Amino acid sequence: MKEYIEERAIEIANYIIEEKATVRQTAKKFGVSKSTVHIDVTKEAFL
Template structure:
């Protein structure tokens, strides 16, 4: 996604709120790096739109609390798939 960083930050923040998305999934959707997403929603958005930033921060905090569960499930699925195929 090209364009002004300010516009991108608002678009990323809106996407994260609407989809409950992670930084990784947002980066994949917009075809940009995770670092760019993180910088846009944590630094730029805080200055541009504090209200939107607060909502995004809530979603990202929940994602952070749940990441160990998602990682464990991904590992479980990986080995289940290997066992099935192998």
Template sequence: MKGLPEERAVKLAQYIIEQDATVRQAAKKFVISKSTVHKDVTQRLQQMNPQLWEQVKKVLEHNKQERHIRGGLATKEKYEILRQNKMQKSMDESLKQ
């Protein structure tokens, strides 16, 4: 996403608030780094638009409180997929025999 950093910060903030998005989700959506998203919505936005920054801050804090849950779910999903692949492989091998 090209353009002025100030405009980008506002667009990122609006996206995060409207979608209840994480920094990673916003970075992926706008094809920029997580560092850029974080800097835009914390430092730049705080100076430019304190009210919008407060709204984004609430969403980011909420996401921070839930990140351990999302991490646990991602790990659970990873190992479930591995288990399914292992079962499928063993079934394929038994059919070959």
């Protein structure tokens, strides 16, 4: 996986946990799609 994707996935996961944010809120905060958030925080992103 590209390093920037891994870093983004960690940032997204931390944001969701710390802010108790929804996928929709997280997508808006990071300027990515809801699908991207989902993929980044599941194991699919690390295959």
